[in-house]
Every structure is written in structure tokens, then in C-alpha cells.
Amino acid sequence: MSQASAHVSLRGVTKTFPSAAGGELHALGPVDLDLRRGEFLAVVGPSGCGKSTLLELIAGLSPPTAGTIEFEGRRIAGDIPDGIGVVFQEDACFPWLSVEANVAFGLRKSAIEPAAKTKRVREVIELMGLTDFAKSYPAQLSGGMRQRVCIARTLVKEPRLILLDEPFGALDQQTRLLMGDEVLKLWRQTGATVFLITHALDEAAMLADRIAVMSARPGRLIDAVETNWPRERDSRIVERPEFGVITARLWKSLREESLKTIGRAK
Amino acid sequence: MSANALKGVRNAAMLIAGLLVAWQALYWFVGDAALRPPLATFRYTLNLVTSEAFWPHLSETMRAFAVALAIAVSVGLATGFWLGSHKLSSQVFEPMLVAVYSIPKITLYPILLLAFGLGMPAKIAFGAIHGIVPVALFTINAVRNVRPILIKTGRVHGLSATEMVRAVLFPAALPEIFTGFRVGFSLTLIGTLLGEMFAAQRGLGYLLMTAIGLHNVDLIMAVTLLLITFAAAVSSVLLAIDRRLHRRI
Ligand SMILES: Nc1ncnc2c1ncn2[C@@H]1O[C@H](COP(=O)(O)OP(=O)(O)OP(=O)(O)O)[C@@H](O)[C@H]1O
Ligand SMILES: [Mg+2]
Numbered sequence: 001m002s003q004a005s006a007h008v009s010l011r012g013v014t015k016t017f018p019s020a021a022g023g024e025l026h027a028l029g030p031v032d033l034d035l036r037r038g039e040f041l042a043v044v045g046p047s048g049c050g051k052s053t054l055l056e057l058i059a060g061l062s063p064p065t066a067g068t069i070e071f072e073g074r075r076i077a078g079d080i081p082d083g084i085g086v087v088f089q090e091d092a093c094f095p096w097l098s099v100e101a102n103v104a105f106g107l108r109k110s111a112i113e114p115a116a117k118t119k120r121v122r123e124v125i126e127l128m129g130l131t132d133f134a135k136s137y138p139a140q141l142s143g144g145m146r147q148r149v150c151i152a153r154t155l156v157k158e159p160r161l162i163l164l165d166e167p168f169g170a171l172d173q174q175t176r177l178l179m180g181d182e183v184l185k186l187w188r189q190t191g192a193t194v195f196l197i198t199h200a201l202d203e204a205a206m207l208a209d210r211i212a213v214m215s216a217r218p219g220r221l222i223d224a225v226e227t228n229w230p231r232e233r234d235s236r237i238v239e240r241p242e243f244g245v246i247t248a249r250l251w252k253s254l255r256e257e258s259l260k261t262i263g264r265a266k
Numbered sequence: 267m268s269a270n271a272l273k274g275v276r277n278a279a280m281l282i283a284g285l286l287v288a289w290q291a292l293y294w295f296v297g298d299a300a301l302r303p304p305l306a307t308f309r310y311t312l313n314l315v316t317s318e319a320f321w322p323h324l325s326e327t328m329r330a331f332a333v334a335l336a337i338a339v340s341v342g343l344a345t346g347f348w349l350g351s352h353k354l355s356s357q358v359f360e361p362m363l364v365a366v367y368s369i370p371k372i373t374l375y376p377i378l379l380l381a382f383g384l385g386m387p388a389k390i391a392f393g394a395i396h397g398i399v400p401v402a403l404f405t406i407n408a409v410r411n412v413r414p415i416l417i418k419t420g421r422v423h424g425l426s427a428t429e430m431v432r433a434v435l436f437p438a439a440l441p442e443i444f445t446g447f448r449v450g451f452s453l454t455l456i457g458t459l460l461g462e463m464f465a466a467q468r469g470l471g472y473l474l475m476t477a478i479g480l481h482n483v484d485l486i487m488a489v490t491l492l493l494i495t496f497a498a499a500v501s502s503v504l505l506a507i508d509r510r511l512h513r514r515i
Contacts, residue, residue, distance in 0.1 A: 056418075059422055061418055061421060061422065080421055080422060080424055082424065084422070085422075086422045088415055088418065088419070090413075090415045091415075092415045092416060092418070092419045094416065094419075094434070094437070094438070095438075095514050096437040096438070096440065096514055097437075105423065105433075106423065108423060108425075108433070109423060109424050137514055138514075139513070139514050
């Protein structure tokens with residue numbers, strides 16, 4: 001994969017934070033990674049290994065300490081590029097806006113006319129199963145529903161690159177599988193590139209074209225697994241024998257790293 | 267909701283009735299020299315508000331108060347947003363604000379009188395300095411406590427600095443800012459009246475002070491009743507809005 005044709009391209013990306021003790025905390029990298037245009041990439045790694053940090057770097061929310069990140073051939077250096085949609089790990093709904101208004105917030109900057117805007121907002125709300133709650137406020141919703149609001153707010157923009165940080169973390173297993181199907185459908189329809197962080201190995205194996213495995217902090221890529229799934233697929237893919245093989249391989253790569261994380265926590 | 271509203275009205279009615287009973291009882295206890303009974307006060311107040319001479323005083327106070335409040339809120343908000351979003355400046359200026367907050371403002375009054383002269387501007391300034399600091403302090407905290415994830419969300423939606431203030435920071439901080447406004451409202455009112463009591467030729471504060479000088483108990487009671495009624499009515503409306511804003515968080 002050459003750098004020029006990649007949709008997103010990371011070279012030697014490193015991030016350190018000033019630590020509380022006055023020293024430096026090496027959170028991430030160096031990471032080299034290319035995302036193909038339209039690819040569905042999942043990232044798995046032990047807790048605290050720098051997954052969210054990696055996502056924020058790609059989103060342009062903070063500059064890398066070293067290395068370069070390119071999106072559509074343009075370098076991202078702490079500015080927010082157009083065409084990227086982000087769903088954060090935390091609940092990021094605006095509590096003072098109704099569900100509808102939260103979703104419409106995603107279209108603040110787009111030039112489409114009000115009627116088309118309303119229509120699109122309604123469609124995305126329906127897609128996320130929130131139609132009955134369009135007029136509700138986030139405080140009246142469950143955690144999983146709030147996360148769906150945030151996903152809707154991102155999808156309504158029709159971004160070319162979608163960054164998802166454990167978006168289904170607050171959902172139960174069944175809803176997760178169904179939401180996974182929805183994301184797959186959207187991904188096929190829009191042709192967007194998807195970067196999905198998850199801690200669920202089965203979710204990664206089910207959804208992604210490729211799964212990047214990260215080491216314990218400072219996070220580096222230690223494995224990349226191609227799933228070779230067909231583009232037309234849904235959650236029933238878990239019945240296939242390859243699914244077990246992929247999940248097993250992921251766990252093999254991760255077990256050692258996860259043990260390190262737990263050992264450190266003690 | 268309507269059952270709740272009904273309960274609120276009933277509670278308020280009971281509170282008012284209780285206060286009236288206590289007032290009457292206190293009157294029986296201390297007698298005519300210092301107090302008038304409720305009924306006599308109401309009658310006197312009615313006469314007062316229908317008399318020609320009263321309105322210039324009321325309008326003077328209300329104008330001074332309105333301008334002082336507008337100044338307190340706008341300066342307080344601007345200061346609050348600035349200090350709330352700049353860590354360094356807030357480290358320098360916030361302790362100063364807290365210090366100013368704790369000074370009895372009356373000690374500054376002679377200086378204000380020298381600067382503004384007797385009359386409207388001095389009153390307004392005195393009212394405003396009471397209100398600016400609480401509005402600013404509440405706003406600083408409100409802005410500082412906005413969850414970073416909401417600001418990040420604003421950033422990934424490409425908001426400019428002014429849009430960020432208008433569309434994210436302000437609404438996110440509004441419930442807390444409103445609490446500051448509520449406190450600022452009360453203190454500005456107190457400040458304006460105090461200003462009128464010590465150096466003025468018009469206004470409710472002046473009227474009250476003259477009444478004290480003449481030992482006109484009826485007038486003292488009537489003006490006090492009017493002020494308390496006004497402050498209590500506005501405060502309870504503001505409190506209701508405040509509660510409603512905080513419910514969404
Ligand atoms: N703004 C920051 N300032 C200082 N340290 C930070 C900051 N953001 C992250 N870190 C540190 O960087 C490391 C990686 O954090 P990050 O949130 O990227 O992990 P993660 O892989 O997303 O974890 P999880 O799976 O629990 O979400 C952690 O040790 C964290 O404490
Ligand atoms: Mg994370």
C-alpha cells in the first residue's frame with residue numbers, strides 16, 4: 001500500500017503527555033498505519049494502550065508529538081479536517097438540545113437547505129431507532145440511546161472517514177450485534193472509510209476488513225489480521241468457521257499484552 | 267405537573283399566611299411605636315402607590331436598578347467567560363475578585379460619590395459593583411466546569427471560537443450562570459437601594475431614609491412591604507427558572 005493512494009496514512013506517529021509527576025508519559029507509538037479508501041478497520045488493544053489517543057490524533061484534535069498524519073493526501077497538524085466524523089467513547093450529547101436538535105447539530109456547517117436538512121435528520125433518527133424519542137432530551141434517555149444519538153449526529157454529516165471510539169460500549173450484546181449490522185449497511189451505502197475502536201474481539205472480527213492489534217502502553221501495532229469477508233455481510237457471519245479462527249488469532253496476539261496491563265495495574 | 271404547581275401555590279399561600287400571622291403577633295408584642303399591623307400597612311401602601319408624589323421615586327429606583335443590573339450582567343458575563351476559559355488570567359484575577367467580593371462595598375461609596383457626583387450615575391455604579399462580582403464568579407465556574415467532551419464535539423464539528431461560545435459554552439454553562447444571575451439580581455437591588463439611602467434626592471431608598479428621619483412608621487412599613495414583595499416575587503420566578511434549567515443536566 002503506497003502512501004499516496006491511502007485514505008489515511010500515519011508515519012512514525014508518537015504521542016507523549018506531560019505526566020502528573022512532572023515527567024513524560026509515553027502514551028502511543030511509533031505507529032505506522034494506512035487505511036485504504038472505503039476500508040473498515042477495527043483496532044483492538046488492552047485498556048489504556050492509547051487507542052483513544054490515536055483516534056484524537058487522526059481527528060486532528062491534538063497534534064502528534066512526532067510523525068505525520070495525512071488524510072486524503074493533506075497533512076493533519078492539529079487542525080480539524082473536513083469530512084471526518086467522530087463518535088467519542090464518552091457520552092457527548094448536548095443536554096440542552098432535544099434528540100432532534102442534537103442530530104441536526106451535525107449539519108450546522110453544511111450548506112443544504114432547511115427542508116432537506118429536516119428530512120435527513122429524520123431519516124438518521126429513524127435509522128438509529130430513536131423516532132419515538134426525537135423530542136426527548138438526553139437526560140430522559142438510557143446510556144445506550146444517548147450513544148445512538150451521538151452516532152446519528154455523526155452519520156448525518158455523511159463523513160468520508162468515520163472514527164468510532166467504542167461506540168457500542170454501553171449497549172447490550174443483542175443491540176450491539178444489530179447496531180453492527182446497521183453500521184455495516186451504512187458503510188456499504190456511503191462508501192466511507194471506517195476506523196472502529198473496540199474492546200470486543202468478536203465485534204472486531206465480525207465487522208472489519210482488517211483488524212489492527214495494539215500492544216500495551218505505549219501502544220504500537222503488533223499484528224494486523226485481514227478477515228477477507230465479502231463486502232455484503234452481516235452479523236450472521238459469526239456462524240462461519242473462519243470467524244472462530246480470526247477471534248482465536250486476535251486473542252493469541254492480545255493475551256500477552258492484556259496480562260501486562262493487568263500486572264501493571266496491581 | 268399541574269398537581270405540582272397546585273402544591274406550590276398552596277405552599278406559597280401558607281407561607282404568606284404564616285408571615286402575616288407572625289407580623290400581627292409581633293405588632294401586639296412591640297406596639298405602635300415601632301410597627302404597624304398588616305391591615306393598616308396595606309391601607310397605607312395602597313394610598314401611597316396611588317399618590318402622585320410616589321411615582322417619581324419608584325421610577326427613579328427602577329431605572330437605576332435596571333441599568334445597574336444590565337451593567338452587572340454584561341460585565342460579569344464577559345469577565346466570567348474570559349477568565350473561565352483562560353487558565354493563566356484566572357489564576358491572577360480570580361483571587362482579586364474573591365477579595366473584592368468580601369469587601370463591604372459601602373466603604374467604596376465615598377470614592378464613587380467623588381467620581382460620579384450625587385445622583386443617578388453614582389447609584390448605578392454602586393448597584394453594579396454589587397452584582398458584577400457574583401455574576402463573574404459563577405460564570406467562571408460554570409465555564410470551567412463545561413465537560414471537555416462537549417468542547418471536543420464542538421471542535422470536530424468545525425466551530426469557530428465565537429460559535430463555540432454561543433453554541434456550546436454558553437448553553438452548557440447556562441444553568442450555573444443563571445444561578446449567578448439570581449444572586450447578582452438580589453445584590454444589585456440591595457446595592458442600588460443602599461446607594462439611594464446614603465446620598466440621593468429621589469428613589470425608594472431615599473424615601474425610606476427620610477421616613478426614618480421623620481419617624482414616619484407608616485411610610486417605613488409601606489416602602490419595606492413594597493420592596494419585600496417585589497424582591498420575593500422576582501426571586502421566586504428566578505428560582506423556578508433556575509430549577510427548570512438544572513433539571514436537564
Ligand atoms: N490528555 C491527556 N493527558 C495526560 N495523559 C493522557 C491524556 N489522554 C490520555 N492520557 C494517557 O494516555 C494513555 C492512553 O490513554 P487512552 O485514553 O488513549 O487509552 P485507551 O486505549 O483509549 O484506553 P481505554 O481502552 O480504557 O479507553 C493513558 O495512560 C492515559 O492516562
Ligand atoms: Mg479509550
